[in-house]
Amino acid sequence: MSDLGRSMKRMASVAMIAALFFAPGAALAQQAGTDPGAVRISLEEAVARALRSSREVRAARAQVELADAQVTAARAQALPQVDLNLGYTRTIESAFDMSGGFELPDSLRFAPDPSLPIEDRVAYLENRVPLAGLAAMGSLFSNMPFGQKNTYMAAISGSQILYSGGRVGAALDIADKFEESARLNLREAESEVELQVRTAYYQALLAKEMEAIASEALAQAERFLEEERLRHQAGRASELDLMRAEVSRDNLHPQLVQARNAAELAMLNLKRLLDLPLDTELELTTELVPPSEAELAAAIAAKHPDLKRRPAVEAAERQVAIAERQVDIAKGAFLPSVALTTSYGRQLFPSTAFEFDGQWRTDWTVSVGVSIPVFKGFQRTAELARARAQLESAKIQAAQLEAAVHLQYEQALGERERAGSAIAAREQTARIAQRVYDLTVLRYEQGVATQLEVSEARLAALQARTNLAQAVADFYIADAAVRRALGATSAAVTPGTGKER
DSSP: OOHHHHHHHHHHHHHHHHHHTTOTTOOOOOOSSOOTTSEEEOHHHHHHHHHHHOHHHHHHHHHHHHHHHHHHHHHHTTSOEEEEEEEEEEOSOOTTOOTTTOOOOGGGOOOOOTTSOHHHHHHHHHHTHHHHHHHHHHHHHTTSOTTOSEEEEEEEEEEEEEEOTTHHHHHHHHHHHHHHHHHHHHHHHHHHHHHHHHHHHHHHHHHHHHHHHHHHHHHHHHHHHHHHHHHHHTTSSOHHHHHHHHHHHHTTHHHHHHHHHHHHHHHHHHHHHHTOOTTOOEEEOEEOOOOOHHHHHHHHHOOSOOGGGSHHHHHHHHHHHHHHHHHHHHHHTTSOEEEEEEEEEEEEOOSSTTOOOSOOEEEEEEEEEEEOOOOOTTHHHHHHHHHHHHHHHHHHHHHHHHHHHHHHHHHHHHHHHHHHHHHHHHHHHHHHHHHHHHHHHHHHHTTSSOHHHHHHHHHHHHHHHHHHHHHHHHHHHHHHHHHHHHTOOTTTSOOOOOEEO
């Protein structure tokens, strides 16, 4: 294979490597210069905005509000239940209505005559004793409210559970644990959103740097081509040298086009995470610079934290506690329950609908009821077995989650250490590669080096700068992943790195 073929093959390889950095999930790369109409936003400002307006976070906050409502509903079961009832009844026709003219015959009436002799009066009483009772009952029921045309009623009733076999207390504890779990899940959602924003932002800075590298390499190729044209016109370079310079320049165009297309896609992704209109112009003010020695040392020293404080792990522990209390509720179904109820009412039976100065009658009762479960077709046994199975499942899921969090943390920590160790070496490599390119161009101008050597030196410098930018971005993205593995958010942990312009 000729030198030109090898050079073109190497450049094509670099183009393929660079293309990997411009996937649809990458973030925005800005052109050099500042658009006065653009929204300037730093990394921490982007995170804060996402935590305020992200749809995912808003959905998690709605779940917290739902949990609060469910907690209130659960607590209501342990509080007294009081109802107030008011009513008016108009009787159109009643079975107790005796207005049809029913009247006892004289032979059944009880009407002793006090003017008779004592012997006659005693005999009358002895003969009419059953009728005396009937008359008394008639006198008694004559004042009862049966069949009254108008009835007003006002009653207040209340009930209070005194004992439920521990079920009410377990339900209250479940409500509290459920609310805590919802708030922990909110923190988990905030941590995930922060990871997405930080990753997208650093990928945006990487895309910006890659575009600058590609633009600078193209500018170098353009200047080199102009020099070759002058050398060709002066007879100091062959037509083949000029063609090689043109091919080298043209091979750099696709990389720049890929970078710009990727920047547009990344812009949409970042706007989506920040919940911004799609036509908003963004300018990233945080620079992608290598971390300081202090930051690298702190990253290496931060090992073996308490991963049980991760919100997801704590939420899983709350689920285990909820499952334990559900077992208690299932056991309580075998125990009796005791409830206190009372009802106090007043009734008025006026002769007209709007007469309220009559006598109000009082009706007040208090009762204590005991409910003893005897047999429900083995339903309680099945519910207890199900509650115990759910408890065992919750414990297994909590253990699996804790192991997964530990693995996630170790992976992120290892990637951060790898990227941190590579930064120093790649910084040195980038400086050397740029120096080699400058010297190679100088040697070519003096006629000592070939154009192929210049192209290879440019390619090496491009690869070195690309590798350095990638290592720096990898470090910060891995650092964000470490924060995510710990469940940390900007509200609880000092913001990460990056310098502001």
